[in-house]
Amino acid sequence: MGEFELISRYFHAPFANFPNVGRLIETGIGDDCAVLTPLSGRLVISTDTCVSGAHFPVDTSAEMVAARSLGSSVSDLAAMGAEPVGFTLALTLPTINEAWLQAFGSQLYESALAWRIPLIGGDTTKGPLAVTVTVLGRVQDQCLYRHGAAPGEDVWVSGSLGDAAAALSLLGRPDASLTPIERWLYQRYASPQPRLRLGSMLRGIATAAIDISDGLIADLAHICSASNCGALIEEGAIPLSPALLATFSKEEALNCALEGGDDYELCFTAPQSTRDLIQSLSADVALSRIGTLRKESGVSMQRRGEEIRLMTKGGYDHFKESSVT
Amino acid sequence: MGEFELISRYFHAPFANFPNVGRLIETGIGDDCAVLTPLSGRLVISTDTCVSGAHFPVDTSAEMVAARSLGSSVSDLAAMGAEPVGFTLALTLPTINEAWLQAFGSQLYESALAWRIPLIGGDTTKGPLAVTVTVLGRVQDQCLYRHGAAPGEDVWVSGSLGDAAAALSLLGRPDASLTPIERWLYQRYASPQPRLRLGSMLRGIATAAIDISDGLIADLAHICSASNCGALIEEGAIPLSPALLATFSKEEALNCALEGGDDYELCFTAPQSTRDLIQSLSADVALSRIGTLRKESGVSMQRRGEEIRLMTKGGYDHFKESSVT
Known part of the structure; x- marks a missing residue:
């Protein structure tokens, strides 16, 4: 199975009917870029990579890799007070292991559903296992920054x-x-x-x-x-x-x-x-x-x-x- | 040198004074997320990974890795008819090689300047060399999609x-x-x-x-x-x-x-x-x-x-x- 079929089977299909995507996403996976509908408020963005053997043990289950990769990135949105908009996934895999992909894709979808954040784009490459998630969020008024705290608080x-x-x-x-x-x-x-x-x-x-x-x-x-x-x-x-x-x-x-x-x-x-x-x-x-x-x-x-x-x-x-x- | 100093020396510092960043970017590198100023129009986004040994030979120069990683992603913005807004960089490195980082950072800055796209966030991790670039762009009116062509054109x-x-x-x-x-x-x-x-x-x-x-x-x-x-x-x-x-x-x-x-x-x-x-x-x-x-x-x-x-x-x-x- 080639890269395109792979992405389609485990990522496009389940995310095609993600709830409420139309509200924020005009075009998801499948063009040169994903396109967001015009959004009011500020957009926030964060990127994190998890590398096998460094961020998780090499024998970590596919489910755990999915839940932790997405969860740690979505947590950055929470820390800004942002509402999730969507995420991209850059997945580097050593081989095509369908059981692994099935488990990874299912958990990714389940976590994404829980946090109401659709997959809107990505890239699948061959190499040592690594997952880079980029999350987009939206804040209508002010964000929560790291600066802004004062003595006495x-x-x-x-x-x-x-x-x-x-x-x-x-x-x-x-x-x-x-x-x-x-x-x-x-x-x-x-x-x-x-x-x-x-x-x-x-x-x-x-x-x-x-x-x-x-x-x-x-x-x-x-x-x-x-x-x-x-x-x-x-x-x-x-x-x-x-x-x-x-x-x-x-x-x-x-x-x-x-x-x-x-x-x-x-x-x-x-x-x-x-x-x-x-x-x-x-x-x-x-x-x-x-x-x-x-x-x-x-x-x-x-x-x-x-x-x-x-x-x-x-x-x-x-x-x-x-x-x- | 630790990860934080590394990022600061080769990435924060040169991009701190990137031209016109204030117009689009409210907060760049250094918080849980980068924050964009409220933007009119549609936002577009694309993610691409380049893995050493798969997308470029293992002995490829740092300059070429930088120019090609960013260039291939910015090209996705061009294909949508979009104006560059910013990019995040997820850089996985096997070791800290200062000469490599210096060359990579300089070329990344030079390319970004040519395409007017500031670095707004990222992650540096340890592992086999890989570069994931996520580009954000903006389109005021309609995008260029892959669909929309018709016979006779x-x-x-x-x-x-x-x-x-x-x-x-x-x-x-x-x-x-x-x-x-x-x-x-x-x-x-x-x-x-x-x-x-x-x-x-x-x-x-x-x-x-x-x-x-x-x-x-x-x-x-x-x-x-x-x-x-x-x-x-x-x-x-x-x-x-x-x-x-x-x-x-x-x-x-x-x-x-x-x-x-x-x-x-x-x-x-x-x-x-x-x-x-x-x-x-x-x-x-x-x-x-x-x-x-x-x-x-x-x-x-x-x-x-x-x-x-x-x-x-x-x-x-x-x-x-x-x-x-």
Whole structure:
């Protein structure tokens, strides 16, 4: 089977009848470019590549590659407060493995449907397995940037942190051997849930936002650096899931939350005057106030009455580390 | 040097002062997404991946990888009649080679400047060398699609065809060993010139258009298939450059033109009534009328009074062929 049939069978066909595409997409896959209908508001765009052996282990299931590749990119839209418009997929494959493609295509469609983001174009090439997703989103009014935060404001995070990092130790294990708690952690890694609704509701309330892909310290440091301030967080306020605490020691759990990436929760800042308003937004995801911004640069943590400086590692740096995450 | 410094040094810095960016780009590299200013008209988008060893030989210079990766994508904008807005770059590198990055970054900037398309975001990852470029463009009125052509209309191509395919045989040779004619052919491959001005002027005149990346037969067949018609072209009307004819036999030159890809010229269709108008557009690139559309499907060629059917190979199919182009 050639490239054209391949794309048609696993990608064109399922996405041909994607709900509501006509509202935003005039022409999808099949011409030199996809064409969007004239859109009001600002368009936002982000590109991310996942390489086999670097971003996921070489034996990762096709479903997980699909869910994580799209999920991590859609999470960037959530962090901007944007509504999904569409995505392109550049898929590099070593061989045509129809079972793999079937599984990848099905999960991609399922995830895209959940986040209401149609596939609008792409490219299929031969080479070592890699997936590049480019997401387009739209914001009617103001975006959530990393800059815009100010000293005195609160620091918030959604959901629980560290679960995805904790799940890394479970990746090699057969599904049947996982306990229910371990399976929950595994899902937190395998199937990220971009906080689109939360991001969208935070526009006009949050002063800065980022999605946690590199770990709390690194990503909060990005907000601080862009906003020219620092942050002091409370050890006891960092949300750790019961599953994480049941599987690891308190210290290990905290390390996962501070340094582990891949949670795709939102970290955002807002004035103290908006606390009640923000708490009222926590209908579908818990929101935790974990600290305060201040003038002094850097990210520090209050721990047993002592203030310790948290060193950023600059996020996950693909050229500094050799470990597979 | 880590990923962040790397990106900053070779990509952020030169593009920070890109001309006229403010007109279209509100926020470029450095947040979760790039943000475009509200744009009138339709937005178009295309993604292409070039993999080392598949789309270019492994020893290809960094400059050529940059010029061809961006050029082939910008050519998709030209084929839609679109004005460039910006592009994202997903760069996968096996190692940090500063000399390579310096050369790649410089050529990328130079090409982007020539085509007035700023870098607005991207991702740098570790793995086998591959470049994915996603281009965004804008069309104020109607786009040039592949559908829309009708029997009785003329088939046109810009420039000369087959030069890039002919240059493939020169790729291994040291620059000093090339004759001026060979060097001209080499440049046609190494440094594609997307026909942005032509594409933009053809809006409202051409009924269908495509850029020739897979070879004349394959790409004209795409127009025919999308427009539900066929084409009959004249052997003698196919534009072959003096350099191509000086280097190869007439028969080989014609094969390069019909089947060779990578020329990035435009192939388009238009009513006979627009012939004078189209000829008047050939100020910066020659335009050749090479045939006529008809109801009978498929692409055929008139040759010495005989009509021969040209078989499409479906373009360059990465999973069917193993040759390195």
